Amino acid sequence: MGLEELEPIFGEPKVEWAGKGSAPSSRFVLYVHGADPSHLRIVVTDFHSNTWEAVRSALQLEDMRDDIGIGGSWSEFMDYVMASIKSQDAKLILEGGLNTVLNAKLVAQKSKGMPVISISLTGLVGSAASAAIANLSLELYKAFNSIHDSYREEQERSSQLTKALAAEKERNENIQSQLEQYSKRQKLQRISSSGKADVSSLLNNGLENSPEEQAPSDTASTKVVNRVVPAYRRARVRGVLLQNTEDVEDK
Template identity: 50%
Template structure:
């Protein structure tokens, strides 16, 4: 990775004087822009301006950045150094210190100081002051770059919102589809449950009919041996009563 490939860094920073000037008006807020140098694939360009009377710039070549890397003591690969510089400039610990006052009260140069985290090596880059047309050109360029960055963010936001809208439509369609399937499933389960209930009721009804038929008086009478005992019983011959008739005496008439 080189500085040409890094994402441009835009940051607001509050400047301070060195040495401090307690009786003067505090400096106006600055905007600084850091990006790869178009004329040097491994170079770096830094511009800081208050869009008034103070505009500073630094263009660092690969060789100068190698020296800077040695000065602050950052080892590792070149990509790791680029990442360290980028992360440091995006951190919350960034200061712009203006030094060497002109007689008119302005600063001749400034230093951009950044630190990735407390206790880690501090990055310090000297910036020279731009005047007249060079300053105006630098402010115009940083304004255009800032507008371009704004449009890129706006476009990304629109694309994200459109993607979110399309995703919302897909989710809504899936929810509607799921609701329809759930309704069909509920109807199918209800129909099946209703059929099972009817079958169960029919089986219960058949069982009850069988039980009632078995317990009916006519059924008991048909199978009760005592009900026919007296009516159809045949008395054996040897127990039948002998019929005794009148005894006729065959006596001769004496007359």
């Protein structure tokens, strides 16, 4: 893996003063990147009068790896170095006299108890410091634009997704409404069919029990019961004993 393929790091290291005197009150920005396929470059500055730099070749990094005692592959080692520098425990250690910085080094470790990365920094002055600050500012601006573009693209995707979700929600609501209307129609049809069946049943039962239909049989029955027997047929009623008139007179 070439060092230029490493993702650049921007950060704000913690500042510690190791010598007598007081540390500068300014805040510092850290910039780490692959200067070319075989060199790693580190720049630390407060954008005022304190700017430091360190350039390490692949061979120098291999020697540091042996000194620290980190095994594994080369890519794993570089991943550890970059992760350590990106950690919240990365520190800028300043050494010097009263209000004067003589030496500076970057100290970092991925987490407590793991190997410590320590890289000495060289102070830059004049045009070299200005060039380092200008390059850092430009790269920082590029990184900001890249993040801003990614954020804008993410917003656009989010907006499209929101619109798609709204359209899908509206479509589901329409389908739900249609289903409810269909269910109501089916229910009304069942109620209507049931009502018609009940009415038909009542009509059929009413016709079967209608007084008009029963009247003929009742009238006929009444006529039979109330029919008067003619007088000439009454003498033929069985059980009547007829006597001779002469016998009656004798008696």
